[in-house]
Amino acid sequence: MITYIDKIGRLLTSNIQYIIRVLLMIYLSIRATILDQHQGLRTIIGVVSAQIYFTGWQAIPLISVLALASGSITILQSSSELSLLGGSEMIGNLLVVIMVREIGPLLTALVVVARSGSAVATEVGNMRANREIEALESIGINPLSFIVFPRITGGVISVICLCFYFVVIALIGGFFLTRIIDEMPLNFYLDSLVQALTAEDFFLFLIKTGFSGTIIFSISCYQGLAVKRSYHEVPQVTTKAVVDSIIVVTLFNMSVTVLFYLEQLMMLGGV
Amino acid sequence: MNALIKSLHFEKMTFHYEGQEPLLKNVDFEFPVGKRETPCNVAAGRALDKRCTASRQTQVIAIRGAQGAGNSTVMQILAGLQTPTLGSYLINGVPVENMSFEEFLPFRLRMGYGFDTGGLLSNRTLFENLVLPLNYHKICSPQEAERRALTLMERFQLIDFKDLRIAYVSPSLRKMTVLIRSIIMDPEILFLDDPNIRISKEAQQMYAELLRELINNETLHTIFIASFEESFFSYFDYTTIYLEERQLFNSERSRQKIIAISQ
Numbered sequence: 001m002i003t004y005i006d007k008i009g010r011l012l013t014s015n016i017q018y019i020i021r022v023l024l025m026i027y028l029s030i031r032a033t034i035l036d037q038h039q040g041l042r043t044i045i046g047v048v049s050a051q052i053y054f055t056g057w058q059a060i061p062l063i064s065v066l067a068l069a070s071g072s073i074t075i076l077q078s079s080s081e082l083s084l085l086g087g088s089e090m091i092g093n094l095l096v097v098i099m100v101r102e103i104g105p106l107l108t109a110l111v112v113v114a115r116s117g118s119a120v121a122t123e124v125g126n127m128r129a130n131r132e133i134e135a136l137e138s139i140g141i142n143p144l145s146f147i148v149f150p151r152i153t154g155g156v157i158s159v160i161c162l163c164f165y166f167v168v169i170a171l172i173g174g175f176f177l178t179r180i181i182d183e184m185p186l187n188f189y190l191d192s193l194v195q196a197l198t199a200e201d202f203f204l205f206l207i208k209t210g211f212s213g214t215i216i217f218s219i220s221c222y223q224g225l226a227v228k229r230s231y232h233e234v235p236q237v238t239t240k241a242v243v244d245s246i247i248v249v250t251l252f253n254m255s256v257t258v259l260f261y262l263e264q265l266m267m268l269g270g271v
Numbered sequence: 272m273n274a275l276i277k278s279l280h281f282e283k284m285t286f287h288y289e290g291q292e293p294l295l296k297n298v299d300f301e302f303p304v305g306k307r308e309t310p311c312n313v314a315a316g317r318a319l320d321k322r323c324t325a326s327r328q329t330q331v332i333a334i335r336g337a338q339g340a341g342n343s344t345v346m347q348i349l350a351g352l353q354t355p356t357l358g359s360y361l362i363n364g365v366p367v368e369n370m371s372f373e374e375f376l377p378f379r380l381r382m383g384y385g386f387d388t389g390g391l392l393s394n395r396t397l398f399e400n401l402v403l404p405l406n407y408h409k410i411c412s413p414q415e416a417e418r419r420a421l422t423l424m425e426r427f428q429l430i431d432f433k434d435l436r437i438a439y440v441s442p443s444l445r446k447m448t449v450l451i452r453s454i455i456m457d458p459e460i461l462f463l464d465d466p467n468i469r470i471s472k473e474a475q476q477m478y479a480e481l482l483r484e485l486i487n488n489e490t491l492h493t494i495f496i497a498s499f500e501e502s503f504f505s506y507f508d509y510t511t512i513y514l515e516e517r518q519l520f521n522s523e524r525s526r527q528k529i530i531a532i533s534q
Contacts, residue, residue, distance in 0.1 A: 035373050038408045131389035134352050138384040139404035139452070142372045228289070 022222045025148065026214070032145035039141075044150055051154025055116040056161050062111060067166045070107065071174020074098055079182055092192030099170050100201050105208035106253050108163040109216065112155070113245045117220040120151055121241035124224025125234040133225070148221045155217030156210055163209040204260060208253055215252060216245045274492055275381050276459050277363050279304050279349055281519070284358035286344060294341030296517040297358070302349070303330060303510065304460070306492045329486040331507040334497045336514030342497035343387060345514060346462045349495065350384045351375055380408060383458035385450045387465035391437045397448045398424065398433040404456055423451045427477060442469045450478055454485065461494045467503040479506035
């Protein structure tokens, strides 16, 4: 029994240490960027825009396919079920809850983990093994402001934009795709969506996508920097970065949803 | 020009890589730093000059130990690329391990480091690798940075490869670029880790010639070289620091004496 408790304790401690280290890296990278008087805005914008290009722009085809598929399936299923129950006007509310609050942020984050989180972990890990990080230090360039900060910033912007794109394509593109078999009027559909959207949805959307971007790119950079000296560590840290990012992003999205509905229930006096 | 780095000192310093035996253990050592007075008859080319009294020349210091003894590690600690596991590394009497990146930066900008392997950014061309430190720290105008880099590339026959990324050039060209970059910022102290490996005899000689020119340079006051090969040292008048039994010694005699006492 004590051994069991001991194991749980160790697991908890190591996870807390891990989170603290990642948070410390984020803090130090922001601090380094502010304190680095030599690193001009042009250098930062250059790396940030490259990151947005790789993470955001190049992911558009994959995101489009996923958004169209998930959007059309959700619209088709919910419209047929709702019309059976006689609640067709609720379609907007249902789609906002599913697409804007839940599926959009989570699916986009998972795509970004698979495409870009792994790429960043590999890139930084190779830089470490190839002594490029040491080289930067030797010429007085702080890797935290030159490598980490622009990747996190570019990643966060990309995830927010990609998720917005996902939601638009899923809701609008998905609707036009379902018109082949379902004759729902466009005005009715758009009206239902606009009525359903609230400020809380935008808030939840921004919280989920912004933090997911931060989580994915900070874990990926942290794991990349964890490579000590050898190239054989690179695939190991890449796998760890992907697995950790998926777990943390999923848990984060789940926690935000639970907290949000808990608050709603409290406001209604249910808890 | 006043030197910023006046002393380098290890104080009860121990260093080991994670999960490995210590490479340096409880080392107390003051490194010789700064220009040395050279009597007139020793200074090259001055022997026949009757007006000559003495000259101040850059010190060349060889760090020598068996393979795997930690010669490169000593250089990395001195350049602030590794921090001691225990004890202290002091620059001008101030412990480096307590300094932030920004606090150490003024010293860093006065140091040049020539890596033994790697050390170039793979997503940049050879030319971009050379001008990066100059442009980033705005040491000079971009035009001057370009001129400096191109002059050196021309001298070392790298000009034809200047727009290629490092994956597309041979290891010898990469090594040459690393060596050139180490001096491009006009450093006070130069650390050269195995400067003779991966480059031809001719390239070695050309680089040694460049260093000999820099010996009379006003800024550069100390060159540390870690190398197993005797040939590279033959170009210079140098002093040796021995690394043996996880300790540093100033001379062969003191090394033998200390080892004899410990036995």
